[in-house]
Amino acid sequence: MKSNAARAEVAQPYAQALLSIAQLHNLTEEFGTDARTLINLLSGSQELQNFLDNPFIESDNKKNLLKQILGEGTSPYLRNFLLFLVDRGRIAFLEAILDQYLALLRQVNQTVLAEVTSAVALTEAQLEAVKTKVVAITKVREVEISTKIDSDLIGGVIIKVGSQVIDASLRGQLRRLSLRLSSN
Numbered sequence: 001m002k003s004n005a006a007r008a009e010v011a012q013p014y015a016q017a018l019l020s021i022a023q024l025h026n027l028t029e030e031f032g033t034d035a036r037t038l039i040n041l042l043s044g045s046q047e048l049q050n051f052l053d054n055p056f057i058e059s060d061n062k063k064n065l066l067k068q069i070l071g072e073g074t075s076p077y078l079r080n081f082l083l084f085l086v087d088r089g090r091i092a093f094l095e096a097i098l099d100q101y102l103a104l105l106r107q108v109n110q111t112v113l114a115e116v117t118s119a120v121a122l123t124e125a126q127l128e129a130v131k132t133k134v135v136a137i138t139k140v141r142e143v144e145i146s147t148k149i150d151s152d153l154i155g156g157v158i159i160k161v162g163s164q165v166i167d168a169s170l171r172g173q174l175r176r177l178s179l180r181l182s183s184n
Contacts, residue, residue, distance in 0.1 A: 007096040014090065015100030019108070021077050032105050034078055035098040041069070042095045053092040062086045111142040115160040119153040119169070134161055 022031040042049055052062060066082050085091045106113060114134045116122065122130070131143045138161060150158075156169035 007093060008100065010090065010093050011096035011100045014085070014093070014097045015104055018078075018081055018097065018101050019104045021081060023108075025075075025077055027075055027077065028105055028108065030075060031078055032102060034074055035101050039095055039098050039102075049095075052094060055089075059086050062091060066091075106144060109142060110140050111144050112138050112140050112161050113144050113146060115146045115148070117148045117150050117153065117158040117160075117169075119149070119151055119155050121149060122147065122157070130157070130159060133166075134159065137161070137164075137166075 018031065019028070022028040042052075051057060051065065063083050063086050066086065067079070070079050070082070082091070082094070085094060085097070090097075103113075105111075112134065114130065116127075116130055127145055127147075130145065134140075134143045152171060154170040154174075156172070158169050158172065159166040
């Protein structure tokens with residue numbers, strides 16, 4: 001099992017190269033959309049991840065599968081990049097590379113990632129309110145939201161932006177109240 005630090009170290013130069021290719025051909029947002037789709041596909045299919053990670057499976061088989069998954073709608077530059085990763089034996093790092101690419105893309109676009117955890121799914125109006133709040137706090141141009149549901153929160157939300165955490169959940173309020181009562 002590869003550590004996250006090692007994965008990030010291997011992924012960083014490839015992600016930077018992918019960003020350079022995307023910027024050169026004015027495809028940064030298209031690559032970003034494709035990267036999100038591929039990440040969702042990889043995280044949703046352990047079989048696919050195992051297939052790409054397996055060093056005993058022939059490179060040609062991996063390439064054929066990637067071509068089938070990508071289809072004709074994907075940029076040839078991105079397709080060639082992924083096939084290059086297979087040739088270099090780095091396709092096992094694909095998810096880490098795509099995560100790094102999205103992080104670099106957010107930097108370029110002055111965008112932050114807000115990880116929002118709530119007890120129930122949020123409405124569009126609530127998500128817009130979260131975006132507005134995060135923009136006011138961070139002074140960035142744009143906010144990208146990643147949502148998670150955690151029924152243990154009872155109600156409210158937890159918003160994480162980088163290392164900053166805003167806990168507006170009922171569970172958090174109860175925990176703070178308990179700490180105050182126990183310290184008296």
